[in-house]
Amino acid sequence: MKISxxxxxxxxVEIRSRAPVVHNITNYVVMNSTANALLSLGASPVMxxxxxxxxxxxxxxxxxxxNIGTLSPPWVEAMDAAAxxxxxxxxxxxxxxxxxxxxxYRTRTARDLIENVSPSILRGNxxxxxxxxxxxxxxKGVDSTARSDSALEVAQRLSEIYECxxxxxxxxxxxxxxxxxxxxxxxxxxxxxxxxxxxxxxxxCGAFAAVSESPALAAAEAMAVMGIxxxxxxxxxxxxxxxxxxxxxxxxxxxxEDVRRRLRTEG
Amino acid sequence: MKISxxxxxxxxVEIRSRAPVVHNITNYVVMNSTANALLSLGASPVMxxxxxxxxxxxxxxxxxxxNIGTLSPPWVEAMDAAAxxxxxxxxxxxxxxxxxxxxxYRTRTARDLIENVSPSILRGNxxxxxxxxxxxxxxKGVDSTARSDSALEVAQRLSEIYECxxxxxxxxxxxxxxxxxxxxxxxxxxxxxxxxxxxxxxxxCGAFAAVSESPALAAAEAMAVMGIxxxxxxxxxxxxxxxxxxxxxxxxxxxxEDVRRRLRTEG
Amino acid sequence: MKISxxxxxxxxVEIRSRAPVVHNITNYVVMNSTANALLSLGASPVMxxxxxxxxxxxxxxxxxxxNIGTLSPPWVEAMDAAAxxxxxxxxxxxxxxxxxxxxxYRTRTARDLIENVSPSILRGNxxxxxxxxxxxxxxKGVDSTARSDSALEVAQRLSEIYECxxxxxxxxxxxxxxxxxxxxxxxxxxxxxxxxxxxxxxxxCGAFAAVSESPALAAAEAMAVMGIxxxxxxxxxxxxxxxxxxxxxxxxxxxxEDVRRRLRTEG
Numbered sequence: 090m091k092i093s094x095x096x097x098x099x100x101x102v103e104i105r106s107r108a109p110v111v112h113n114i115t116n117y118v119v120m121n122s123t124a125n126a127l128l129s130l131g132a133s134p135v136m137x138x139x140x141x142x143x144x145x146x147x148x149x150x151x152x153x154x155x156n157i158g159t160l161s162p163p164w165v166e167a168m169d170a171a172a173x174x175x176x177x178x179x180x181x182x183x184x185x186x187x188x189x190x191x192x193x194y195r196t197r198t199a200r201d202l203i204e205n206v207s208p209s210i211l212r213g214n215x216x217x218x219x220x221x222x223x224x225x226x227x228x229k230g231v232d233s234t235a236r237s238d239s240a241l242e243v244a245q246r247l248s249e250i251y252e253c254x255x256x257x258x259x260x261x262x263x264x265x266x267x268x269x270x271x272x273x274x275x276x277x278x279x280x281x282x283x284x285x286x287x288x289x290x291x292x293x294c295g296a297f298a299a300v301s302e303s304p305a306l307a308a309a310e311a312m313a314v315m316g317i318x319x320x321x322x323x324x325x326x327x328x329x330x331x332x333x334x335x336x337x338x339x340x341x342x343x344x345x346e347d348v349r350r351r352l353r354t355e356g
Numbered sequence: 357m358k359i360s361x362x363x364x365x366x367x368x369v370e371i372r373s374r375a376p377v378v379h380n381i382t383n384y385v386v387m388n389s390t391a392n393a394l395l396s397l398g399a400s401p402v403m404x405x406x407x408x409x410x411x412x413x414x415x416x417x418x419x420x421x422x423n424i425g426t427l428s429p430p431w432v433e434a435m436d437a438a439a440x441x442x443x444x445x446x447x448x449x450x451x452x453x454x455x456x457x458x459x460x461y462r463t464r465t466a467r468d469l470i471e472n473v474s475p476s477i478l479r480g481n482x483x484x485x486x487x488x489x490x491x492x493x494x495x496k497g498v499d500s501t502a503r504s505d506s507a508l509e510v511a512q513r514l515s516e517i518y519e520c521x522x523x524x525x526x527x528x529x530x531x532x533x534x535x536x537x538x539x540x541x542x543x544x545x546x547x548x549x550x551x552x553x554x555x556x557x558x559x560x561c562g563a564f565a566a567v568s569e570s571p572a573l574a575a576a577e578a579m580a581v582m583g584i585x586x587x588x589x590x591x592x593x594x595x596x597x598x599x600x601x602x603x604x605x606x607x608x609x610x611x612x613e614d615v616r617r618r619l620r621t622e623g
Numbered sequence: 624m625k626i627s628x629x630x631x632x633x634x635x636v637e638i639r640s641r642a643p644v645v646h647n648i649t650n651y652v653v654m655n656s657t658a659n660a661l662l663s664l665g666a667s668p669v670m671x672x673x674x675x676x677x678x679x680x681x682x683x684x685x686x687x688x689x690n691i692g693t694l695s696p697p698w699v700e701a702m703d704a705a706a707x708x709x710x711x712x713x714x715x716x717x718x719x720x721x722x723x724x725x726x727x728y729r730t731r732t733a734r735d736l737i738e739n740v741s742p743s744i745l746r747g748n749x750x751x752x753x754x755x756x757x758x759x760x761x762x763k764g765v766d767s768t769a770r771s772d773s774a775l776e777v778a779q780r781l782s783e784i785y786e787c788x789x790x791x792x793x794x795x796x797x798x799x800x801x802x803x804x805x806x807x808x809x810x811x812x813x814x815x816x817x818x819x820x821x822x823x824x825x826x827x828c829g830a831f832a833a834v835s836e837s838p839a840l841a842a843a844e845a846m847a848v849m850g851i852x853x854x855x856x857x858x859x860x861x862x863x864x865x866x867x868x869x870x871x872x873x874x875x876x877x878x879x880e881d882v883r884r885r886l887r888t889e890g
Contacts, residue, residue: 108499116670117384117651117654117670118654118655118670119655120384120385120426121386121388121389121551122655124385124552125550125551125596128548128549128550128551128596129549129595129597135458136383136384136385136425136426137426137459138426138428139426139427139428139429139461141429142459142460142461142462145458145459145460145461146458146459149458158670159654159672159673161672161673161697162673162675163428188669188671191669191671191680191683192676192679192680193679194673194675194676195676232642281662282663282875283659283662284655284658284659284668326872327869327872327876328663328869328871328872328873328874328875328876329659329662329663329871329872329875330659330663330867330868330869330871330872330875331868331869331872333868333871334597334598334600334601334868335594335597335598336597337595337596337597337598337600338593338594338595338596338597339595340595341595341596341597342594375766384651387651387652387693388652388653388655388819391652391818391819392817392818392863392864392867395815395816395817395818395863396816396862396863396864400766401818402725403650403652403692403693404693404722404725404726405693405695406694406695406696406728408696408728409726409727409728412726412727412728413726416725430695600864601864601865601867601868602861602862602864602865603864604862604863604867605860605861605862605864605865606862607862608862608863609861609862
């Protein structure tokens with residue numbers, strides 16, 4: 090798929106004007122930072138995980154984001170309930186299998202969720218994506234030990250089996266729709282030194298899925314905006330602390346000119 | 357009620373010198389940012405939610421802050437126990453009904469808490485305050501869809517029924533004590549783009565209530581200091597990321613001159 | 624014990640090249656900020672607390688950090704299980720008894736954990752350390768009310784009873800190994816105004832313990848790097864908000880020259 094700067098910019102404008110509600114069931118580490126990223130972009134984040142209310146919250150949301158970063162059984166139950174409701178309503182679901190491969194519990198839960206949740210977009214790093222199909226895949230905690238291109242074949246099989254977009258993030262981000270591959274080459278090497286930017290990419294996929302005509306386009310837009318904001322931030326940052334702050338500023342300030350000048354993608 | 361710059365400044369000085377312990381039972385999203393705001397202001401925050409210890413923690417606190425942002429049944433149980441103890445000790449209780457109106461579970465829990473907790477100060481945005489009495493009030497997630505003045509009548513009824521101060525925050529903040537209304541016009545339009553600044557306002561109400569002669573005065577002081585710090589931050593911020601950072605710096609650096617020059621209020 | 628700038632610098636280089644996985648079972652308030660500190664330093668943090676996976680996560684970790692900041696019974700169960708596994712594997716365990724003395728539940732849990740966990744390093748402020756042996760010790764929430772030197776005798780007894788390094792942080796940090804005392808005088812008075820920098824010190828102890836030849840050396844290195852990063856940050860910060868941001872930048876940028884020029888320690 091080819092994506093253009095105009096498409097990315099239109100989607101940003103759409104999010105800024107419509108402020109879609111993105112319901113996140115996510116991990117403790119990134120709740121604050123992903124909520125801030127969604128607000129800086131122009132979306133309206135909601136964090137809610139109680140079984141008593143997730144279905145009602147889904148009812149007012151335009152996208153559902155599920156992230157297993159600090160999972161435990163009651164949260165997984167809420168994820169299942171929210172996803173069932175989201176499917177029924179036809180809103181996009183984005184799933185982030187954080188740390189799949191690191192422990193059997195995570196790998197098993199991630200695999201169960203893919204089956205049960207039927208995500209529109211599945212986003213992870215190469216280690217996580219590999220672990221979803223290959224039982225021998227090794228991961229080192231929650232950081233990837235594999236390059237993003239090494240997971241391409243597995244990602245394509247996952248995309249076909251589960252009929253979803255698979256987004257493998259890394260130095261190059263791959264957006265995989267069956268046989269079709271979109272590459273996004275934006276980003277900066279300091280980004281992995283900020284915790285939860287992968288989770289933030291997943292959350293932004295939710296915001297873009299709420300306004301875009303296809304999950305594939307939404308995932309490509311989200312990864313492009315992540316990378317461009319990261320580059321803008323790195324231009325003025327002095328380390329990971331200021332990178333995180335300036336990244337939020339960049340999401341808020343990003344102009345059509347920024348997108349046009351920086352977007353690097355191949356379809 | 358009329359509040360003066362001298363009153364606001366005296367309360368700041370008092371917090372800085374006494375460092376009152378503010379016990380927060382709050383949501384996962386804002387625990388870090390509200391603790392930082394309380395520390396920057398000069399208070400001593402404690403976050404504790406286990407039923408096993410909340411009553412003991414209340415015993416060493418000068419104010420209790422209850423926030424339902426990411427509520428679930430065990431946390432609500434702890435909120436009830438902590439509030440009972442706080443009432444017994446006579447320390448002020450501040451309640452934030454985050455997202456009331458968004459789901460029936462939240463609305464019901466918020467209403468139950470007001471009954472059981474008997475808050476000294478109830479602080480929310482217009483949508484949340486409306487939802488506490490009007491069953492048809494609509495909210496869009498946790499962000500307000502109503503202007504703050506639209507909730508004035510409901511806020512006055514709540515203030516009378518529950519004999520508490522109701523603080524409706526928005527472009528203008530209203531501090532309502534039955535028939536008496538205080539307006540605070542400080543603040544900056546970029547503030548809603550930082551997650552949890554509403555929750556931070558609630559936490560600051562706790563710190564001011566610990567040192568002020570009345571809950572109404574405390575709520576007005578807290579809203580004034582929030583708004584002034586937001587303005588000081590916006591003067592040097594380049595987006596929501598740096599706004600949040602500079603907001604904390606401003607709470608720490610705020611001088612009598614800053615308060616005098618910026619305070620905009622009507623009694 | 625005497626520590627030199629060369630030792631501190633070698634340990635930093637080692638962490639940056641090996642990126643040891645540090646498994647944290649920690650509190651909600653600091654999960655984001657301690658993960659960011661570990662990443663900025665060059666380590667690879669993992670946050671996982673489910674009883675279903677903590678033992679497996681310990682298996683891929685080089686150090687385990689346990690912090691009771693927002694404890695509740697299921698988390699304590701996971702802490703115990705993780706610690707048993709870590710002992711079996713022989714990886715270092717760092718324990719932070721946050722708020723011990725503030726409530727009986729915390730004091731009791733902290734004491735039980737020391738018995739059960741057999742930490743390599745126990746790190747706390749003076750109030751917390753005192754509360755572990757003295758039943759009359761008073762603490763004011765989670766902030767220390769005692770000077771770090773007042774806890775020296777109790778720290779030495781704890782070190783002997785539990786055969787662990789006890790690190791008492793404050794204006795001067797004390798690293799106590801039975802009768803041996805190392806002092807680190809780095810740091811800045813604004814640091815206690817940032818929430819969770821004590822917890823961050825504990826997390827860094829985990830990273831240094833993963834690469835250092837002894838827990839005592841690791842604790843001294845961690846406290847030195849904390850203090851030096853705090854000084855570097857304070858040189859450019861305008862308040863606690865920017866201090867936190869610049870602290871992360873400093874961990875990332877710290878050079879051999881920075882360590883040599885700033886290290887202040889006595890053995």
